[in-house]
Amino acid sequence: MTGTCGKGPAGKWYNAPMTPARWFTFLALLAALAASAAPVSAGDPAQDQPAAAVTDSLGRRVVIPPRVRRIISLEPEITRIIVALGGGDRLVGLDFFLRYHDHLFPLLYPAGAGLPVVSNQGQDPNYELVLKLRPDVLFSSPSEFPSTETMQLKLRTPVAALASLGNFGRLLDEIETVGRLIGRVDRARELAEYFRNRIGSVRRALRDVPAGTGPRVYLAFWGSLLRTPVSYEPVDAAGGTNCAAGLLPSYLGAAGATVPVEQILRWDPEVILVQGNYLPAERTVTLQSILRDPRLASLKAVRAGRVHYTFGFWYWWDPALVLVETLYLARLLHPREFPAFDFEKEGNEIFRKFYGIDGAFTALAKILNCHEWVRN
Amino acid sequence: MSGSATKVRGWMVWAAFLLPVVLLLLSLNVGTYHIPLRDVWTTISRGISPAAGAAPSPYADILFRIRLPRLLLALFAGAALSVSGASLQSLFRNPLVFEFSLGISYGAAFGAALSLVFLGKGFPPQLAAFVLAVLAVLLVLVIAGKSASQIVPVLLSGVIVSALFQALLSLVEFFANPYALQSLIFWLMGSLANAVWGDLAVTLPIIVLGIAILILLRWRLNVLSLGEEEARALGVNVKWEKVLVIAVATLTTAAVTSVTGVINWIGLIVPHLVRMMVGPDNRKVIPLSAAFGASLLIVADDIARSAASFEIPIGILTSVVGIPFFIVLLRRSGKAWL
């Protein structure tokens, strides 16, 4: 293009020599460009990202806007991840479980007590409140009522159903997905790496143990002797074999099955794990009740006294807690491969890594009275 | 019926009563844990005359601690629910009445909910279920008030009280923390899985006594089914006898429900099945309902606990097993229903 702008000896404008005036103009233009391009938000080390398309746990493709500043999460597992990634300040609404019933969450995010409660047990969320809170995205639970589609129909906000559904791989994917959505990619990667490494080291320690020879474990979850999850990955990762594996079709994932008592006898587990994530006074199934149950007297686990508590699921997992649990189970199931170590210290460290809080595990252990369990 | 009701011969009655016993013995061999027949026999004979120093063997535990109590519960619960249903149908002269018509099922459910959610260990769900079930029926009679001698007011009160306790149950569920709610939902599903000797030692005597009393009252139910006026004209103390029948049916059903939760359909289907086969005379209907109800529940429970490695809810099975029978018999007996 020929013209009158600074023709230099080669006749092209970009070959013109840079005079101070031109330098000044150039720098001023650059500054103006930089100013307009800088993100408006404060303290956000994140990049400006385009709208993200996410495939949620129900296989739905959800388009989420680039700046996710206001989040409501009805799936406790996701809320925990958001807090771990440092996005707690973006939560504008909380679900009823984490606010009123979870023993752990108030320790991890005390500010949550000030958030409005948007959902209630077995009911539709408070849509009016949701609209009033103007979230940029709503994370729903794929396994709870009401259905995500119903919610999406009632809200213009994108609704994404995310949960690990009892699978470590999906848990890690979620951490990275949420990290991407809230602009905490580095932090997400850091936590995912940490989790993978620790689980990896457990698996490595077990590499000499042939597959399928780990102790057979029966899990008595959800406050009943007879209800058991057909898949519980911490047990698998810790080198145990879940007796109930394969009981239900695999597409049902980590569903719970009810079994007749004699099925437990048929399996004859070597270890029994009872879900202990209850206040001690509210436990309907206790170690004592199992050890003293005359129907179970002939079980290997009962005769050897290998009946223990473990944490279990409540609305899936807390990433830090499930890591602690896996380490605890590894020690329980394979004492030879895993030397004794200070669980409380280890637990606190993992929680500090995830949540930046000291002594969280100690506090939880006190509430659940788990000092018994974690005695080596 | 047009005279097509089977004439009941002596041997048929014996066969009917032997059926649940035979089924119970056969069912000792049914379960996901396979015990070879020979070992079943040895274990039983050793159980009757135990050998010295016998180690706790899984066979003995399975047969005597798991299967036997559960089968006994199935037998007596099936009999109790059928007999209660049949008695109330005669008393209220209404074929749609069944043992839970007076509010027992929701009363018991609400009691269990109170216990599991609020009252805790001190007041176990079985006890709370029993107490609230009986209270529900008392409430029905109080609401019916002066008209408690008439059928429609009592049944209507039953509907109202059921609705009341259902609402209260929902309220408890609303306020329950998720931990307790899990236990409650499990309890409400109705199952014979909780048959342990400790509970049975308390409830079975009540259940057996209730069944026995209702069987003794079987001819009396013919008279009471004529209605208030005619029965009174015949010289019967209708008020007392009605109270007796309601009380016994209630206590028996409440005792069953406290251990098993709510198992539907039996009290409705079995008496009708029996009437279709032998006619409405309660001298036959009541005892045969006991026998067939017991058999039905044993068979349904066998399937529930052994068809798959997981437990199938028994409510589904009682309908799946009972309803086809019902339809077949209905078609054969023509139009007469009662």
Next chain:
Amino acid sequence: MNIRVENLEFSYDDFRLEIGSLVFAGARVTSIVGPNGAGKSTFLKCAASVLAVPRRSLFVDGKDLTALRGRERAALVGYVPQEPSFTFNYTVLDFVLTGRAAFIPAFSSPAGTDVRLAEDALHYVGLPGRGRRPFLELSSGERRLVLIARALAQGPEVLLLDEPTSFLDPRHEVETMTLCRRLAEDKKKTVVVTLHNLEMAVRYSDAMVFMKGGKVVAAGAPGDILSESLLRDVYDLDMKIVECAGQKFFVK
């Protein structure tokens, strides 16, 4: 065994039954007649203890009915309702057997004697061998006879029959009333029937009671009290009494 009524009062809603003094002679057939709503059925129900009456207002053979226990009362008074209640289609014999209820303890079943009494009663009313048939298979006339048989199986001295001839064809009407006469004459029962059919009443009764508006208007042998003015008072209708072939007929 006679029935004596002494200041019987019973009321419900707007209706009031008041009978000052009345005697039904033993071993006789007495018919109660009157317009609809006169209180005939109500009175019968009172006498049957279906409705509660004050003490010392009803006496059978000198005994206060209200003071008697069920069994004693059943031995004295039997009631045959106009419509049988039925929800369940019992056999005829089972139906008649329920008449023995007062004499069988609550926790027992009928014994051989009870069954025999029931069969005898069926025989007496003219339905032998129908015992095994379901009740609903019978014609309405036969059903009435079964109801009477039930009362007979109970074995009372007094039989109260509420409209036993309603909805029956003439032949069955006559059969029923003849049965009533036999009961009075052969078995010496005190039979009280309520009737709409005046001809039947006059022909088969030893005594008649005219009721209107809850009160007794006249009582006595038909020959003594029957008159056209009485009929006009009771029925609010002009009727002529006509004699033909030795019977009285009432022409409206």
